[in-house]
Amino acid sequence: MSEPSGGPQQSLICVVDDDEDVRSSISSLLRSVGYRVKTFAGPQEFLASDAVDTASCLILDIRLGEADGLEFQEELVAADTPIPIILISGHGDIPMTVRAMKAGAVNFLPKPFAEAALLAGVREAVSRARQKRSEADRDHSLRVHYESLTSREREVMGLVTAGLMNKQIAWQLSLSEITVKIHRGNMMRKMQAKSLAELVRMADALGIRAPSAAQPNGGRRDPPTSQP
Template identity: 55%
Template sequence: MNGSPPSSAASSNGSIVFVVDDDASIRDALSNLFRSAGIQVQTFASTAEFLQHPRAESASCLVLDVRLQGNSGLEFQSLLAQSNTNIPIIFITGHGDIEMSVKAMKAGAVDFLVKPFREQALLDAVSAALQADVKRRESEQQSSHLHADYQTLTAREKEVMGLAVKGLMNKQIAGQMNLSEVTVKIHRGHAMKKMHAKSFADLVRMAESLGVGLDR
């Protein structure tokens, strides 16, 4: 089976597509399609088999048949959401309807393709899904680093940072905390350095992401 080359996200090292379909011929066809396009793929005959597989450490997405033995694809989508398993899902089905597709998309599916679908449509959907997963992982990593940096601040530095991002001047912070203005400047400088903030505006954006100093 032939397809156009995938985007850089789809073909980047480590990115992988998981396929769950109880039809062996469909699994083989999709596996051949993705491999011919340079995309890593792993197939599963059931959702239970997929759940036994370790989660991918790199960008991934799930191509999921709507009608499966046991839990349906839509039920499995809900199960993954309840367990906070974040993976973009592309549904494929030979028996789709508008109500089903709307339900899947409202629940966060990347696409809903009815068989027979164009190979390029599936490759494009997979490319979009992998790009979305790359961005999610990068965002989560940045958030993790941000929280880690914040935990290196002392209690005083956290308090000064919280008051500063509310818009209080050093003199006001000093009065509220019963400190000298020089001490406040030192704590503020330490907070900036530990948070790796390039500017005060940068520190404010970090505080917003952390939910610090927002209780005005």
């Protein structure tokens, strides 16, 4: 059975199951289609490894001797560990499946499961992991750009994304309009924003909110306009 191109060898799949035969079987299947695989007999063994930070998918048995796979899944979610999880069990039921899916599991597979079903779940998990890492990288880059702004440039960014024009910003900050334009240009360059719409999306992602007094006509009079 073949996997689509796209570099499965770049993805690490972890298997946590207390049954050595199950671990070996799943590992052989995944390696046969190009994935890297690490196996563990229990949650603590997995947590003690470096795979926690690099895995693209965790295949987790629900019954692990004295450990509970569902509880371990929920602990990982609570700790904000971004590993997509596939739960497997020879003793699953509907309430257990619902609980697992509500906690964010990619899939819940009853044993014995078809190879195709497991591989499909792994593909979905790897896709989710890549998306999460891409979003995390983008958010980090955005934060780095924002932290490079001066305090004045941050003020200008907040007011620009609140919808104020340069003349209004100049009035709010007691600056000349030319100075505002300079700050605005520097801010757009540092944020690598190509348009106002893109800058607004960045501000939303960063959680930037201008004070209500900075909203257009938000409690402060507009700057005076020249008379003809």
